[in-house]
Amino acid sequence: MLSDRNPYSPIVKMSAASASSSGSKMKNVENDNSSKRTVGSVKKKSSGDKNKKSESNTSSTIIKVKSVIPKRRQDLLKWYGWGYKDSMFKLEGNAATFTGNRYSIGGQTLPHLAQWAIDKFGIDPSRDPKIPELPKTFAESRLPESIRLELEEIAEVSIDGMDRLIRAHGQTLKDMAQLRTNSFPRIPDAVIWPDSHEQVEQIVACASRHNFVIIPFGGGTSVSGAVTCPAKETRPIVVLDTSDLNSILWLDKEQLLARVQAGIVGQDLEREMRARGFTVGHEPDSYEFSTLGGWVATRASGMKKNTYGNIEDLIVNTKVVTARGVFEKSCRVPRVSCGPEWEHVIMGSEGCFGVVTEVTIKIRPLPPVVRYGSLVFPDWESGFYFEREVARRRLQPSSIRLMDNEQFRFGQALKTENTWGGVLLDGLKRLYITKIKGFDPAKLCVVTLLMEGSAEEVSERESKLNNIAAQFGGIPAGATNGENGYTLTFVIAYLRDVAMEYDVVSESFETSVPWDRTLALCANVKQRIRNECAKRGIDKYLISHRLTQTYDAGCCIYFYFGHYIGNCVDPVSTYEEIEEAARDEIIACGGSISHHHGVGKLRKKWYADTVSEPGRQLLLAAKKALDPDNIFALGNMAFEEHSNNTDVSVKSKL
Amino acid sequence: MNVGRAYVDILEPRRKPGGIVGFMTRNWYPQHTMTxxxxxxxxxxxxxxxxxxxxxxxxxxxxxxxxxxxxxxxxxxxxxxxxxxxxxxxxxxxxxxxxxxxxxxxxxxxxxxxxxxxxxxxxxxxxxxxxxxxxxxxxxxxxxxxxxxxxxxxxxxxxxxxxxxxxxxxxxxxxxxxxxxxxxxxxxxxxxxxxxxxxxxxxxxxxxxxxxxxxxxxxxxxxxxxxxxxxxxxxxxxxxxxxxxxxxxxxxxxxxxxxxLMETTLFAYEHLGVPKPKESTGGFLKALHNLNDHxxxxxxxxxxxxxxxxxxxxxxxxxxxxxxxxxxxxxxxxxxxxxxxxxxxxxxxxxxxxxTMVTIANFVALTLMQNIQLNKLATIDEVYADIELFIKDLGYFGASIFVDLKDAVERILVVHQKMMKLDGEKRLKLIIASPMELSDEVKKKIKGHLMHPETMATSVSVIQLQLYVNPVLHFLVPASLLYLCVFHDPGQVTEVYFERVKVLRKMLSHEFFYVESDMEDKFQEALTFCSRHDVLAYDKEMDTLKLGKDKKRQWMLTWTLAPFITTLHVATLIMLEQHGRITEAEAAKRIQRKVVEFVQPREEHWLGHPYSLSLEVARNCLRGLADARSLIKYRGDNISYEAVPVNLEVAHRLTLSVLHRIPVDFHNNKAVCNQLLQSRL
The missing domain is CATH 3.40.1130 (Glycerol-3-phosphate (1)-acyltransferase)
Structure with missing residues (x-):
């Protein structure tokens, strides 16, 4: 029942070639009318010259990566939602489809999805989806022309409205709601695309000189509001788009290290490494779009962290341009005992301290065998204790996840039309699990496994895991189920868009929690949400969770919550209230503010309590040391989103 | 400083019978540079x-x-x-x-x-x-x-x-x-x-x-x-x-x-722009034949x-x-x-x-070259006296000298018998080779200005001699420049001369390599030398310099640099005439042609030092002028230059101020014996 997978074929179907060709096919006709556009159409002479110069110099080990994602992101990516614009869920009557051919379910009919949505949320799939119109008007750019010209000397700049709008936000529910209605209180005044560390230095120096704000922008996939434009900022805001900072500066196959510019997109990095027989192995669910620098700034975690580590384990060196100069450790060493590790001040700094320009990151040889697996458990608790035991014995494969029953059933709803044989097999399996083993279909939970290594290692690990599973009543359920589970990871992100189009607001949030408090936390948070919904008269909603990462000292729990807006006057605020209540409950139950999403602007409320007052003071002190003029005024974590004294200096300087 | 005693002829043991084979077949356990x-x-x-x-x-x-x-x-x-x-x-x-x-x-x-x-x-x-x-x-x-x-x-x-x-x-x-x-x-x-x-x-x-x-x-x-x-x-x-x-x-x-040097003649031709033949094994064997000599x-x-x-x-x-x-x-x-x-x-x-080991070959060449420029035929004893003086002066400038005077001159005369000889009255003469007709094929390849065969023959011989003068010149350059500056404009304070010498040195830096940070020390050394020997008279109170009375040393400091300054000056002339960019090769060629006009006022009479015809010197002068910011240098497949008119004008005047024309007919000269004339006679 196990399938060995060729490690060279990526899990998600994508390639630079197909992406760029479909990108040009999908070119939005309306967008081309824009006359202000500078991206792509006007090539700055100066930046071209600079490229040449840097190449002829010491750059001979540089691998310039052709990114899947074009500079005009909107040509390939959905401007009003998640992901590629050719990929989305569509409901037409009772038939649901997923468009495009980028993912395994692409182009296929999903016969069970519409019914599931009707049952769960009471939506009306017969009506047209609410697709927003392309915005026509944008706030005037506040960037004085003189500064713009100065910036254009350094790198390519755009003040086009669409370019600015799509870089005004991340991917929170609120971001999406405001984006769809073009109602951001503040959008950036310009976008700049540096392609080298030196250019970033010049841009930051320019910002210090003229006192404008810089927001470093990578893939724009933040789900904490971290990258969202600070609403009350009065100074000009320039988004520093890192997408041109995407070269591999060197690759050391012996030391298994790569020096990479921080703007490289996850899938580009992974593709380039795989082409050379290596992998970084850092795969957050956003890795198709998020960037290396973004991972550093948010302290990201990847699905396969058990094998490859989280971002803090993967990074050897970081180079950061701060307003006070370039921050970098002078040596490339595995560990150092030299007072506090300041690199960790940069990891998770959420853009408030500077721009990460270059990173030395570990790479690994591609595993010869990648194998999926799944296990079925009669209920959440037995699945949980299985995970706990695996972690206790440190037997985690690359990924091990436990889905609750809701998610299991949602997964069933996402099943595509099957061949007769498949249906029959499915039927038999179901028969075996429910009738012979006596699992309750409304309670059973599924563990998905991703194992990597030599054939021997993988088989050995698998049999050990099966043995442990047996102790907790679990039974193997095949590789296909496992593989489907991981494929869905990347598709699930598209659900929120279709949900919004049919009046459902939804979002995910996560936490980390010690093992001993996990079960209670899960139960309490679910109950709290049910109560909050009841209080507000919301009866069509979904609350689900899964256990996505395990550690020695605890695990990561991922919640999904969505509700039908029904009679809500302000559904987004309602959602946020409920999520806030849920987070209060999480914290009270011993969970954390976040496992890998970060604090941003959404979770500031819990920051100080989490780090203690001296901790907060340290953060403020770091800010004062690195960015006294608040050039990086993103206002995340403990930072004010707006400070009065800056107004004065703006007037005097501009 | 005579360092001869610290030196050992390492071929000596091999001259014994069987000395070669035994040595070349010994066991080989060499000292490595590292373990x-x-x-x-x-x-x-x-x-x-x-x-x-x-x-x-x-x-x-x-x-x-x-x-x-x-x-x-x-x-x-x-x-x-x-x-x-x-x-x-x-x-x-x-x-x-x-x-x-x-x-x-x-x-x-x-x-x-x-x-x-x-x-x-x-x-x-x-x-x-x-x-x-x-x-x-x-x-x-x-x-x-x-x-x-x-x-x-x-x-x-x-x-x-x-x-x-x-x-x-x-x-x-x-x-x-x-x-x-x-x-x-x-x-x-x-x-x-x-x-x-x-x-x-x-x-x-x-x-x-x-x-x-x-x-x-x-x-x-x-x-x-x-x-x-x-x-x-x-x-x-x-x-x-x-x-x-x-x-x-x-x-x-x-x-x-x-x-x-085995390559003396070859080099002399190259200075004039006759290209070196491509290295080949045949050529090597031919050269081998010529090696049966001293x-x-x-x-x-x-x-x-x-x-x-x-x-x-x-x-x-x-x-x-x-x-x-x-x-x-x-x-x-x-x-x-x-x-x-x-x-x-x-x-x-x-x-x-x-x-640099300054050897008797250099001293003999120096003496002979000096006498040629004086149009003077010197006896062997006079040659010895001159050599003693040179040894003393170069020793002052820190040269390592390897001399065993007594039989050395005779030895050198054997070694260089094709270049110089003693006449019947034991007077030292330079031998000028008979003019050779260049084949059309070679003519086509010539990088420089095509000269009269006789001029060519004289030039090649003098340049060959100059090649043995060259190695000692860098010792004399600072003193020489200082002297020339004072000679043409006496009575200034030393600071003024220092500045001029500094600029001139820079312009000649590709010809006479030096490190800029040493400049001040070298100038002091030159000043001390000149005042000690009364080449220049130093007024302590006023810190000014005037000419002294040591004619002999003054002459030495004058003629040694003359050919280089001539070329440098002509280079400024050529570049002032030039509008826009010119390649290095072309500029050097023009400089060479101009030098011919410059030092040969009348047909047939060659009145200048042939070394100033050197294309290499011309190129070095262009590079030096670029270093001194009188020219802009463009790198690329072909190096080219463009004048910086204001600076170049200054350079032109400065070089003119130290230009010292020494009209010498190298062809009809007392210290020269002309093989051509001999054979005709």
């Missing part, structure tokens, strides 16, 4: 390069830029390495050694070496790579250095050789087997070649436990004196030190001086070893570079480090200059 756990064979070295991270990274990058496949590139790199890589076959070296000694005996050579310095060097070898940086005046330099190492039981050096040898049948291969590795002179454009070379040099320095030898000047000096160094090779060789792969690198400047002594002055670590220690930025955060193999030379490499290279050249 490595693993010994790397020549093939290992190439493999290390081919499989290095550096090469891999570069190839990945090139693939991503050009779409070439890695296999293609690997093949190219493999071919590069086959072309480049050194080999080491001890039996070949033994045979070559036998041949070498046979030829030496045929040429009646003595090879003097300051043995003690070599023993000292050997005693500190063993811990880190050693670079031998010899001067390059003759092709023989290669062989001498390798023989030196064999003699003293030092592992054979890996020698960087130009591609011209590569294509020579048999010899190219044999040279490779004696440790030569081949490098292309121009790396322009071929990135993959450049990086392969870089990596190869780096690997040889770090992993080949034998000395590395290359010529800082990059090519043979055609003028028998030092040239400004090229920095590329040294900076490549220093990489293992900068990356701390090795703890130190020992740099050994070596000066090799010859009583008689070539006199060769002096190898092995300088004090310089520790790179100590040299760079003055600058902490050089030892700790941010590049250490990169993989060791990818560590590049930082701009700061490159600057220091430059100053190291410059330092080595000055050491070579200082270690």
């Amino acid at each position: 490595l756990d693993k010994k790397y064979s020549p093939e290992d070295l190439k493999d290390l390069v081919a499989n290095s991270l550096y090469m891999d990274s570069i190839m990945e990058s090139i693939c991503s830029r050009t779409g070439a496949t890695k296999e293609e590139l690997q093949k190219i790199v493999h071919n590069f390495l086959e072309e480049m890589g050194l080999d080491k076959k001890v039996h070949v070296i033994r045979w070559m050694g036998v041949l070498f000694l046979k030829i030496c005996f045929m040429m009646k050579i003595k090879m003097f070496v300051n043995e003690v310095a070599v023993f000292k060097l050997k005693s500190i070898m063993g811990n880190n790579p050693v670079l031998f940086l010899p001067t390059h005046r003759s092709y023989a330099d290669f062989c001498l250095m390798t023989y030196l190492c064999y003699h003293f039981n030092i592992d054979f050096p890996a020698v960087a050789a130009g591609m011209d040898f590569y294509s020579m049948a048999v010899i190219g291969r044999r040279m490779r087997e004696t440790g030569a590795f081949y490098i292309r002179r121009t790396l322009g454009g071929d990135e993959l070649y450049a990086v392969t070379l870089k990596q190869y040099v780096k690997t040889v320095v770090a992993k080949h436990a034998a000395p590395i030898e290359f010529f800082l000047e990059g090519t043979r000096s055609r003028s028998n004196k030092s040239m400004p160094p090229k920095y590329g090779m040294l900076s490549m060789a220093m990489v293992p030190f900068f990356s701390h792969e090795v703890s130190d690198i020992t740099i050994v400047p070596v000066n090799i001086s010859y009583d008689r 070539f006199g002594y060769i002096y190898l002055n092995v300088g004090l070893p310089i520790s790179a670590r100590e040299f760079f220690n003055q600058n902490p930025k050089v030892l700790n570079s941010p590049e250490t955060a990169k993989p060791m193999d990818l560590q590049a030379v930082t701009p700061e480090q490159f600057k220091q490499v430059q100053s190291l290279a410059n330092h080595v050249i000055t050491v070579q200059q200082k270690n």
Whole structure:
């Protein structure tokens, strides 16, 4: 029942070639009318010259990566939602489809999805989806022309409205709601695309000189509001788009290290490494779009962290341009005992301290065998204790996840039309699990496994895991189920868009929690949400969770919550209230503010309590040391989103 | 300072019967430069390069830029390495050694070496790579250095050789087997070649436990004196030190001086623009035939070893570079480090200059050249007297002098019997060769201005003599310039002269290499010399200078620099006439033509020093003028220049102010005997 997978074929179907060709096919006709556009159409002479110069110099080990994602992101990516614009869920009557051919379910009919949505949320799939119109008007750019010209000397700049709008936000529910209605209180005044560390230095120096704000922008996939434009900022805001900072500066196959510019997109990095027989192995669910620098700034975690580590384990060196100069450790060493590790001040700094320009990151040889697996458990608790035991014995494969029953059933709803044989097999399996083993279909939970290594290692690990599973009543359920589970990871992100189009607001949030408090936390948070919904008269909603990462000292729990807006006057605020209540409950139950999403602007409320007052003071002190003029005024974590004294200096300087 | 006593003729023991074979077949356990756990064979070295991270990274990058496949590139790199890589076959070296000694005996050579310095060097070898940086005046330099190492039981050096040898049948291969590795002179454009070379040099320095030898000047000096160094090779060789792969690198400047260069005539023609023939084995054999003659002594002055670590220690930025955060193999030379490499290279050249062995051949040439310019026929006793004076003065400027005066002059007259001779009354004369008709084929290839055959013949002979004057000139340059400045404008304060000398030195810096930071000391030295000998009269109170009374030394300081200043001045003239850019080759040619007009007011009468016709001097003057910001230099496939009119005007006036016309008819001269006339008579 196990399938060995060729490690060279990526899990998600994508390639630079197909992406760029479909990108040009999908070119939005309306967008081309824009006359202000500078991206792509006007090539700055100066930046071209600079490229040449840097190449002829010491750059001979540089691998310039052709990114899947074009500079005009909107040509390939959905401007009003998640992901590629050719990929989305569509409901037409009772038939649901997923468009495009980028993912395994692409182009296929999903016969069970519409019914599931009707049952769960009471939506009306017969009506047209609410697709927003392309915005026509944008706030005037506040960037004085003189500064713009100065910036254009350094790198390519755009003040086009669409370019600015799509870089005004991340991917929170609120971001999406405001984006769809073009109602951001503040959008950036310009976008700049540096392609080298030196250019970033010049841009930051320019910002210090003229006192404008810089927001470093990578893939724009933040789900904490971290990258969202600070609403009350009065100074000009320039988004520093890192997408041109995407070269591999060197690759050391012996030391298994790569020096990479921080703007490289996850899938580009992974593709380039795989082409050379290596992998970084850092795969957050956003890795198709998020960037290396973004991972550093948010302290990201990847699905396969058990094998490859989280971002803090993967990074050897970081180079950061701060307003006070370039921050970098002078040596490339595995560990150092030299007072506090300041690199960790940069990891998770959420853009408030500077721009990460270059990173030395570990790479690994591609595993010869990648194998999926799944296990079925009669209920959440037995699945949980299985995970706990695996972690206790440190037997985690690359990924091990436990889905609750809701998610299991949602997964069933996402099943595509099957061949007769498949249906029959499915039927038999179901028969075996429910009738012979006596699992309750409304309670059973599924563990998905991703194992990597030599054939021997993988088989050995698998049999050990099966043995442990047996102790907790679990039974193997095949590789296909496992593989489907991981494929869905990347598709699930598209659900929120279709949900919004049919009046459902939804979002995910996560936490980390010690093992001993996990079960209670899960139960309490679910109950709290049910109560909050009841209080507000919301009866069509979904609350689900899964256990996505395990550690020695605890695990990561991922919640999904969505509700039908029904009679809500302000559904987004309602959602946020409920999520806030849920987070209060999480914290009270011993969970954390976040496992890998970060604090941003959404979770500031819990920051100080989490780090203690001296901790907060340290953060403020770091800010004062690195960015006294608040050039990086993103206002995340403990930072004010707006400070009065800056107004004065703006007037005097501009 | 006469250093003769510290020198030993290392060929002496070989002259005994059976001295060659016994020596060349002895057991070979040489002193290595360092002790490595693993010994790397020549093939290992190439493999290390081919499989290095550096090469891999570069190839990945090139693939991503050009779409070439890695296999293609690997093949190219493999071919590069086959072309480049050194080999080491001890039996070949033994045979070559036998041949070498046979030829030496045929040429009646003595090879003097300051043995003690070599023993000292050997005693500190063993811990880190050693670079031998010899001067390059003759092709023989290669062989001498390798023989030196064999003699003293030092592992054979890996020698960087130009591609011209590569294509020579048999010899190219044999040279490779004696440790030569081949490098292309121009790396322009071929990135993959450049990086392969870089990596190869780096690997040889770090992993080949034998000395590395290359010529800082990059090519043979055609003028028998030092040239400004090229920095590329040294900076490549220093990489293992900068990356701390090795703890130190020992740099050994070596000066090799010859009583008689094999290439004298060839060089003289090259100065005038007649191209050198391509190196070929046939040519080599032909040259071999000419070697059955007296070539006199060769002096190898092995300088004090310089520790790179100590040299760079003055600058902490050089030892700790941010590049250490990169993989060791990818560590590049930082701009700061490159600057220091430059100053190291410059330092080595000055050491070579200082270690130049001034020999009796130079003194005789100096005396003869001086007399020619005076149109004076000197007896052998007068020659001795002149030589004594030169020895004294050059000794003052710190020259290493190797003289055994009594029989030396006679010895030199045998060695240089084709160039000079004593007439019946024991008076010294320069022999002027009979004019030779150049074939049309050669004429086509001439890079310079085509001259009258007689002018050509005279020039070639005088230039040959000048080649033995050249090596001592750098000692005299500061005093000479100072004297000329005062002569033409006496009574100024020393500061004024200092400034002028400084600018002139800069303009002549490619002709007479010096390090700018030494300028002040050298000026002081010159001032002391001039005032001590009453060349100039120094007024202490006013700090001014006037002319003194020592006519003899004044004359010496005048004629020695005259040809160079003539060319420099003419260069300013040509460039002032020129509108817009002009290539270096074209400008040099025009300078040469102008010099002919300038010093030859009437047909047939040649009234100037032929060395000012040298294309090399012309090129050096252009480069110097560019350094002094009178010209803008454009690099590229062809170097070209453009005037900076304001500055060039100043340069023009300055050179005019020190221009000293010495009208000498070199053709009809008392101190010259004309072979042509003789044969006609």
